[in-house]
Amino acid sequence: xxxxxxxxxxxxxxxxxxxxxxxxxxxxxxxxxxxxxxxxxxxxxxxxxxxxxxxxxxxxxxxxxxxxxxxxxxxxxxxxxxxxxxxxxxxxxxxxxxxxxxxxxxxxxxxxxxxxxxxxxxxxxxxxxxxxxxxxx
Amino acid sequence: xxxxxxxxxxxxxxxxxxxxxxxxxxxxxxxxxxxxxxxxxxxxxxxxxxxxxxxxxxxxxxxxxxxxxxxxxxxxxxxxxxxxxxxxxxxxxxxxxxxxxxxxxxxxxxxxxxxxxxxxxxxxxxxxxxxxxxxxxxxxxxxxxxxxxxxxxxxxxxxxxxxxxxxxxxxxxxxxxxxxxxxxxxxxxxxxxxxxxxxxxxxxxxxxxxxxxxxxxxxxxxxxxxxxxxxxxxxxxxxxxxxxxxxxxxxxxxxxxxxxxxxxxxxxxxxxxxxxxxxxxxxxxxxxxxxxxxxxxxxxxxxxxxxxxxxxxxxxxxxxxxxxxxxxxxxxxxxxxxxxxxxxxxxxxxxxxxxxxxxxxxxxxxxxxxxxxxxxxxxxxxxxxxxxxxxxxxxxxxxxxxxxxxxxxxxxxxxxxxxxxxxxxxxxxxxxxxxxxxxxxxxxxxxxxxxxx
Numbered sequence: 001x002x003x004x005x006x007x008x009x010x011x012x013x014x015x016x017x018x019x020x021x022x023x024x025x026x027x028x029x030x031x032x033x034x035x036x037x038x039x040x041x042x043x044x045x046x047x048x049x050x051x052x053x054x055x056x057x058x059x060x061x062x063x064x065x066x067x068x069x070x071x072x073x074x075x076x077x078x079x080x081x082x083x084x085x086x087x088x089x090x091x092x093x094x095x096x097x098x099x100x101x102x103x104x105x106x107x108x109x110x111x112x113x114x115x116x117x118x119x120x121x122x123x124x125x126x127x128x129x130x131x132x133x134x135x136x137x
Numbered sequence: 138x139x140x141x142x143x144x145x146x147x148x149x150x151x152x153x154x155x156x157x158x159x160x161x162x163x164x165x166x167x168x169x170x171x172x173x174x175x176x177x178x179x180x181x182x183x184x185x186x187x188x189x190x191x192x193x194x195x196x197x198x199x200x201x202x203x204x205x206x207x208x209x210x211x212x213x214x215x216x217x218x219x220x221x222x223x224x225x226x227x228x229x230x231x232x233x234x235x236x237x238x239x240x241x242x243x244x245x246x247x248x249x250x251x252x253x254x255x256x257x258x259x260x261x262x263x264x265x266x267x268x269x270x271x272x273x274x275x276x277x278x279x280x281x282x283x284x285x286x287x288x289x290x291x292x293x294x295x296x297x298x299x300x301x302x303x304x305x306x307x308x309x310x311x312x313x314x315x316x317x318x319x320x321x322x323x324x325x326x327x328x329x330x331x332x333x334x335x336x337x338x339x340x341x342x343x344x345x346x347x348x349x350x351x352x353x354x355x356x357x358x359x360x361x362x363x364x365x366x367x368x369x370x371x372x373x374x375x376x377x378x379x380x381x382x383x384x385x386x387x388x389x390x391x392x393x394x395x396x397x398x399x400x401x402x403x404x405x406x407x408x409x410x411x412x413x414x415x416x417x418x419x420x421x422x423x424x425x426x427x428x429x430x431x432x433x434x435x436x437x438x439x440x441x442x443x444x445x446x447x448x449x450x451x452x453x454x455x456x457x458x459x460x461x462x463x464x465x466x467x468x469x470x471x472x473x474x475x476x477x478x479x480x481x482x483x484x485x486x487x488x489x490x491x492x493x494x495x496x497x498x499x500x501x502x503x504x505x506x507x508x509x510x511x512x513x514x515x516x517x518x519x520x521x522x523x524x525x526x527x528x529x530x531x532x533x534x535x536x537x538x539x540x541x542x543x544x545x546x547x548x549x550x551x552x553x554x555x556x557x558x559x560x561x562x563x564x565x566x567x568x569x570x571x572x573x574x575x576x577x578x579x580x581x582x583x584x585x586x587x588x589x590x
Contacts, residue, residue, distance in 0.1 A: 011196075011204075016205070017196035017199070017200050017204045017205075018200050018201065018202060018204060018228055020202065020228070020234075021202045021204075021205070022205075023205070045329075046328070047326065047329065048328075048329035048330050048373050048374075049329055065197070066200035066228035066232075067228065067232060068228055068232055068233070068234050069231070069232030069233060070326065072232060073326075074326050084232070085230065087193075087194070087197040109197050109198075109200070110185045110189040110190055110197055110198045111186065111190075111230045
């Protein structure tokens with residue numbers, strides 16, 4: 001079961017196809033009473049502004065559609081875990097994620113079935129990996 | 138695919154065969170935004186197979202920067218009008234941004250009813266990389282050069298910018314160190330953050346420290362409120378420390394700590410603050426000399442000397458002078474609403490003969506001065522300052538032999554300097570025999586440094 005604060009880049013009720021230009025982020029902090037909080041992001045904003053917004057809301061995991069490699073690397077260097085290339089209903093994905101189900105087998109984007117095995121690592125390994133990447137900077 | 142293209146096969150369709158053979162990606166959608174056809178080029182560009190694409194939502198397959206409110210296909214379906222040549226990018230399954238241009242059209246059935254839309258898209262990666270390669274030849278973040286030395290710097294900068302390492306820019310005054318620093322920032326992942334520049338030699342020691350790290354209220358007399366320093370101002374961006382060779386040993390120690398631990402303490406505070414900045418340092422001094430003199434810390438030198446960029450002085454890239462002069466003329470024309478066309482050929486020859494101790498800044502000032510004096514559409518020799526005119530001796534001579542001698546002398550001295558005054562190597566570079574080189578040195582009366590005579 002996954003805990004912590006996750007951000008879902010979305011467009012309406014679906015995961016936004018491209019995180020780099022997405023304009024809405026649903027924040028789900030499982031430890032807080034208030035559940036889904038919807039944030040607006042300027043679609044023109046770059047990765048630094050997106051990161052600042054996520055950081056200010058304590059997001060440690062980003063669940064999104066397609067994301068450019070440089071954006072993903074930036075966020076992971078900053079300690080935000082990225083689970084990219086997912087498609088589908090954002091609340092179904094949220095449910096599956098919180099129940100610890102493997103997202104990639106159910107919600108992969110077409111052509112991305114074999115991607116991102118590292119994104120499915122257990123929480124303990126993910127923290128280690130994030131720590132390792134942070135220390136590299 | 139063979140079955141589609143093979144005319145003998147029963148399901149052969151000329152339209153499909155054409156769609157399969159073109160290099161532009163083409164897909165069609167129905168009114169529920171599901172993909173109904175997907176050609177071979179679309180498979181190649183997106184990295185998604187036809188089997189996976191057909192039946193999927195088009196935005197999940199296409200993954201374009203235009204998906205969403207700015208979707209061209211949506212606009213076409215709403216207005217019935219095609220969109221042609223709209224630019225954007227898609228993200229392929231490897232996370233690479235692929236620049237594309239798209240065109241859209243509506244699909245109608247035999248009764249004229251809209252049944253979906255078609256989108257064609259062209260991969261512009263090759264055009265973009267060619268364009269970038271061309272741009273690199275002469276331009277990087279507003280810097281212009283045709284010099285091979287600058288070309289190699291332009292090649293290094295984007296790679297250096299992508300790393301998180303400290304960059305040390307060395308070069309004489311006026312060579313464009315701050316522009317290189319800005320370029321490093323613009324090409325880095327911190328480009329959305331601030332670029333903060335600080336000239337370390339412009340401030341006394343105590344002021345520099347408070348300027349860099351900031352202070353808290355009550356840190357010293359007159360500090361009635363907190364003031365964030367440049368490190369705080371540059372958070373998430375780049376801090377450019379110009380003239381780093383001029384900072385005192387005390388500040389050097391504090392800077393070293395920041396570079397090592399990524400932490401600093403504002404004056405009067407005991408709470409360390411994370412230094413989320415990328416440092417780019419610059420100097421016009423030989424830091425190794427300063428180390429041997431004991432005025433610069435060796436450990437700090439090695440901390441900042443991770444990636445070094447040596448900017449050549451203008452006298453070593455004289456081929457850029459006409460280009461730079463043209464650029465300054467364009468800029469001053471725009472600023473001063475003037476219409477000066479060019480420098481006269483004689484002026485250019487004078488500029489080429491001058492040794493430019495103040496480098497590009499001096500050239501810029503010279504052009505600005507000429508703008509004040511020039512009333513026509515061409516900058517003439519008379520608009521140049523005395524120090525440049527003093528170097529005219531041979532250059533302005535109408536005697537073709539004198540002009541020839543000047544060019545010879547410049548070429549020979551340049552080759553000798555580049556080869557550390559090794560005559561044989563210089564002769565090889567010039568493509569002449571060493572005896573010819575000796576003869577020309579004597580004939581032109583060139584003075585070589587005593588150690589090399």
